[in-house]
Amino acid sequence: MDKRIPNLATAVAGIPDGATVMIGGFGGSGAPIELIHALIDRYLATGSPKGLTIINNNAGNGHVGIAALIEQGMVRKMVCSFPRSADPRVFTEKYLAGEIELELVPQGTLAERIRAGGAGIPAFYTPTSYGTDLARGKPVAEFDGRPYVQERWLKADFALIKAETGDHYGNLTYRMAARNFSPLMAMAAARTIAQVTQAVAPGGIDPEHVVTPGIFVSSIVEVANPAQEEVLNRADAHYPKVTA
Amino acid sequence: MDKRIPNLATAVAGIPDGATVMIGGFGGSGAPIELIHALIDRYLATGSPKGLTIINNNAGNGHVGIAALIEQGMVRKMVCSFPRSADPRVFTEKYLAGEIELELVPQGTLAERIRAGGAGIPAFYTPTSYGTDLARGKPVAEFDGRPYVQERWLKADFALIKAETGDHYGNLTYRMAARNFSPLMAMAAARTIAQVTQAVAPGGIDPEHVVTPGIFVSSIVEVANPAQEEVLNRADAHYPKVTA
Amino acid sequence: MTPKLTNAQIAWRAAQDIADGAYVNLGIGFPEMVARFQPPGRQAIFHTENGILGFGGAPEPGAEDWDLINAGKKAVTLKPGTAFFHHADSFAMVRGGHLDVAILGAYQVAQNGDLANWSTGPKGVPAVGGAMDLVHGAKRVAVITDHVTKDGKPKLVQSCTLPLTGVGCVTRVYTSLAVVDVQDGRFVLREKLPAISLDDLQAVTGARLHLDGAVGDLVVPEL
């Protein structure tokens, strides 16, 4: 029982065309940059994977990570709460040109739908979005005199997440607000691949401090000095690197 | 902002007759024995609170804690998954005599209903109990070709829980499997009272290790050497003490 | 030119209504400014959607840790008693009624409490974030806003014409001219700038302002 994968290329090798992929991160924190870039490397080398559905709070920032995935044309559809961005314009342009699909979901509903997917809850009711355009077509029911909207679970074929410490069984901890959606996505994907800043032997994480128990994690790959998306974007990084 | 209460009597003073009270613990682990006994002390001194609805996985073990509450006649109704017990017989006898009401809920559904109460989800669907006696009268719906039972949230007026470390803002950690239902109950009750083995100043708990954020906790009371229910029961303890 | 409050002054006024010990979520952008004006001796605990409770203000420039940000992607700091948690727990706090106050911006607020603050129509890329969640659950949902739009149209209206964020959710509006409660489907004027007359205020308001007792003077410090 050792879930370590020796390198990033191997970690993402099994993701096929058309897969639904949850990717951790909120704004610039928690994005598994190295896993995403490994996916881009594979696409540039082999033409695959493409036609992906990506689930993330945003639709990419700058020109790295998810933004770079979209720029490469690997993404067919985004599921997110806040896809608007001044930079890059690529999602905006593709969306307005009808080249990329968008499912817009309120942020708390997105989180809860993902948790529901992981917890075996096929549907739940929430007050969020009642009476708005985002509730259109969804069943509505009243409980204790208040109206609620029915929402469905959200699952994925893969989750790519970034964690701080991971043991060989896949138990994970996170770093500050980089936690965000990742523990939920780990539950909701058929296969969860975590890049960890530090891989440790079982026993290296206090059982009280485990945030994601290993049962939710398929494999871990150590990336000892991970890039931070916001830091990359402030340095105007592009992936793949723009050669001058 | 200091949620410390100086003593147990003050901590439970506000619980009225007829209140719905969630009590943490599973079997002998995690029961807030001192808080429960403070409630019994108040009842013996004042005749109140009585007519309580108690939500816990079990219906008491031995002759302390919830079992003692029931023995005193303070409980009108139990909501639990496993109320059967060889000792005490008091719940069994009162139940068979029609003197105490029982709402039997599968354990995972109980946990999820409590979480739903805390998370503002009035209803959800679960495969659990479909086609069984415990689904009787509940709405059923099919999702992706599978049948599910609709369950409602569960809330309470008060939660009484036992935590390991608590800071003055109410941030809590737990001890091993004594965690069980307590973090959920803290979310689902209008007022949550936590007895903590160690009260510390804010900053005394690593922000990464907080299990229950203080927003879910109304007050904490330090009980430095808490009794463990299983240990009490193995010593055949009774509350109040039986005088020989 | 009509006198009106600056954004900082609106934020200051809203901050005066936040009780000691309150759990508060401030919407991204303008509402974040409210945190600066907590009255002395009162301590609010701030919540951000991306999983932090009890964080502190902005760090010194250059000292940012970009894993420690708020929902507006601005760097924040740790304080003793901060807690981290994941997004589902974060929105359990929101949706489950655990926040005392949420303060948001607005395009329009209707007299029944309907709020429009996420979309100006079908153009461009729609983006909603946590706004639709925040308007449900918090015990008080307050709006801070200019009293009128940039081209002088009322933002307090009979019914919203822009896409709704939530139905009947707003309880109080702090504007550049007044403090208005939403009560039983009506706007009730609580305070107004002393320099503006009731008639002039009504003229720039899109729905009837009702009175319920005395109207206070909206007095704020120079900021």
Added chain:
Amino acid sequence: MTPKLTNAQIAWRAAQDIADGAYVNLGIGFPEMVARFQPPGRQAIFHTENGILGFGGAPEPGAEDWDLINAGKKAVTLKPGTAFFHHADSFAMVRGGHLDVAILGAYQVAQNGDLANWSTGPKGVPAVGGAMDLVHGAKRVAVITDHVTKDGKPKLVQSCTLPLTGVGCVTRVYTSLAVVDVQDGRFVLREKLPAISLDDLQAVTGARLHLDGAVGDLVVPEL
């Protein structure tokens, strides 16, 4: 007297089907015994409803920590890699399909996979625990049981007469006489004790045993 396996032998047989690296929940009581018979070289990770993953066996008598127990309230031990979590996360693992195997006891199993294992009828205090949750979600739901009741009645039946725990949930039954799969609404015999004839086995089984290829010999060690 008909030969039959002891409980330990039934548990041993069930343990042989647990793959290396499997996540396993063992029902309280008899099923807990399965943990003792993990084949050498294979490592299963055990889950208990009350919030522990990857715990170890019983501690030395006197060394118990009663905050470290399984769902059967028996003391367990820590192992490197253990994790604690709350009850909602624990049942997310169960209901969400994250367990590879759940092994439970039974009063009755029907040929369509229905299970009755929580109530013998309306007498006494009803108690269900986590049984109704466990039968949903685990990739394989196996039952270990004596082949017949104490008074000799079949436990493998056409349809359950006792209150159901779950509908169509059981995939394999390990009994004191045989290993039987539930497949397309029928019992399919996979293994039987060499000492019992097919006719004799059918005679103590309440529903037709179908064959699908060769029937293996159910051979277990003395334990």
